[in-house]
Amino acid sequence: MDTMGRHVIAELWGCNTEQLNDRPGLERIFVSAALKAGAEVREVAFHAFAPQGVSGVVIISESHLTIHSFPEHGYASIDVYTCGTVIDPHVAVAYIAESLGVTSQEVLEIPRGRGLSEADVGRVGLGV
Amino acid sequence: MDTMGRHVIAELWGCNTEQLNDRPGLERIFVSAALKAGAEVREVAFHAFAPQGVSGVVIISESHLTIHSFPEHGYASIDVYTCGTVIDPHVAVAYIAESLGVTSQEVLEIPRGRGLSEADVGRVGLGV
Helix, strand or coil: CCCCEEEEEEEEECCCHHHHCCHHHHHHHHHHHHHHCCCCEEEEEEEECCCCCEEEEEEECCEEEEEEEEHHHCEEEEEEEEECCCCCHHHHHHHHHHHCCCCEEEEEEEEECCCCCHHHCEEEEECC | CCCCEEEEEEEEECCCHHHHCCHHHHHHHHHHHHHHCCCCEEEEEEEECCCCCEEEEEEECCEEEEEEEEHHHCEEEEEEEEECCCCCHHHHHHHHHHHCCCCEEEEEEEEECCCCCHHHCEEEEECC
């Protein structure tokens, strides 16, 4: 299997606070995001913190999706990492962002598995 | 809880091939790495692929550690993301790299939860 992959880091602000505290709801959104991007879901692990916040991961055949939510700040810290060239991680990120009703986002794509260089690390999208 | 975090991306090359295929062994290394960094382990999910390769995640109170291994290339794609200022993600990355016997590595640190800027994205270490 080729080591090459695309890792998208998304900082989502102004998200719906209730959704950021809804562990089963976030799990559904993330599994759907993986499937919409054409990924194959392998493992799902989500954890709700007290008094608030959820962390979760969906392991896919093509790598992973993760979230750490901070309802008190309307902030969700998202990663979508996909190996290979078939899956577009931005499809999953866009679905998640839309589902959470974000008002602003920052998205950074980092190439994986072929040697990092600063020139490779480009900000690919800002704002909604 | 403060949104600020440190996300370390490590590309590990020349790893021990057998270890990269040893799901229980990788799980032990990653849980140990989290604990050595002073993190609190919440969820552990590892998956072995056929014919080779392992993907896994350790969700910690402070965010997550992940691995995707490519034994046929001696390559492990690692993320260690820690929220707050108490845990040093590099402690976990160093432990993982040493445990896997890497011959070369690239390490990139990305600040999370405070707005990304290209200037923030610096390569903090190259080579072993």
